[in-house]
Amino acid sequence: MRTEIEGRDLVSLKGVHKAFGSFEVLRGVELGVAKGEVAAIIGPSGSGKSTILRTINGLTPVDHGVIQLGDITVTDPKVDKVALRHRVGMVFQQYNLFPHKTVLENVAMAPIQVLKEPRKDVEERARNLLAGMRLTEKALAYPGELSGGQQQRVAIARALCMQPEVILFDEVTAALDPEMVKEVLSAVRKVAEDGMTCILVTHEMRFAREAANRVFFTDKGVIVEQGEPKAFFANPQDPRTKEFLDKVL
């Protein structure tokens, strides 16, 4: 199945290099994700997982390499940032909701202020998304009044409200208490099942195995190994992957 869509990836990174000062964080990352796919990126801390995500929406500029998102060349210095970020949403580990705005405003403000969509339409969409996240009654609450799990679900709704083609999830459950991890993971899963292309960095191996179509393993700034989750977890090829999986499973 994978081979027939090769070369027609929605998101592709080719030979991506990035250094902070003299420290090379990404050393030739190759990665492709097709439309509708759910890709999980796993790997040791500091291996560059977050940096990979941040290069895809242009938050971190790269030194070399090409990143393509559909017909947008992310690595083009003249890239239209608004168009790019309209098409790629991002959900952060620390939620990063705006504390001075209500939940509804958090979800609706970017489409209104950035995309200039009519407020009425956006708010209706935002309310529907909040309902989908089971947060209807929290629309007028402020982020500080919600639990971590609720805040993260608002952050997912906020990303969805931009109607992106791809959503990047960066360890979205890492800051949560165990009982809230489940509710957020099922929200992510719902987004994926609705056909959204998802790239998620996660430490939840079980989730990666169950929800992803494809798993990428990063180590020291390169993608060491990738594959379908079943084969990947059952029979890792690279010794570095084996070592990592032995530690975390």
Next chain:
Amino acid sequence: MLELFRQFALELKASGINLTILYDAFDFERFVSGLATTCALVVLCTFFSILIGAAGATVLGLSRGPAAMLVCAYVALIRNTPLLVQMYFFYFAVGSLMPVGQNAIGLPVPMIGNFTWAVIALSLYAGAFNVETFRSGIGAVHGSYEEAALALGYSRFKAFRYVVAPLGLRFSFASLANNLVDLTKATTVAYAIGVAELLYVSNQIWSDSLNTFEMMNVMLAIYLLLTGIVVWIIGRAQRAMRLPGFGVN
């Protein structure tokens, strides 16, 4: 009612406390006009100094170029020279370079009067401190909020306008209250260039009526009241903008 006041003041006078402003119409008028001038100085300079502070902090928040250097130079100059010298500088040095008009009988009149110079000098003075206040408030806003806004397609300017600045303002209130209390007290320096504010008229009153002790006490009470009002108003604004469920304020 007024008659009661008069009666009371005359009784006080008999017991040795000579508050001319309560029973003498001329002193009362002088006093009220001085108080009004002081209030006008406080209100106008508060307004302009906050504008200056916001503009300066915006420049510092968004650029590192020559504009930012100019703002830094302005802040350094104002913070490191005495207010009285600044006041004299504007009134005597800059004022002497300004065009001069003529009044009805052909005498020269400066186009910019001493009240206006006082407003300019005091606004620039308090403005410099407000730049620092807002700048440090903005500095206290964690970068992740700006990042979340950028990821939603906001430009740096819009992220500043809608996310970083509103949050930074909330971190600025304590220091802003300090600056504005200081400004309220600093309006007395306008005396030095002949603005008939509260200190100026009080001086006239005690010179004529020889009630220095009484007028000193009246002045202390009035400035306490004025600074109290300033602090109260800022407290109100701060409460109105508090972030529900958020640690601050």
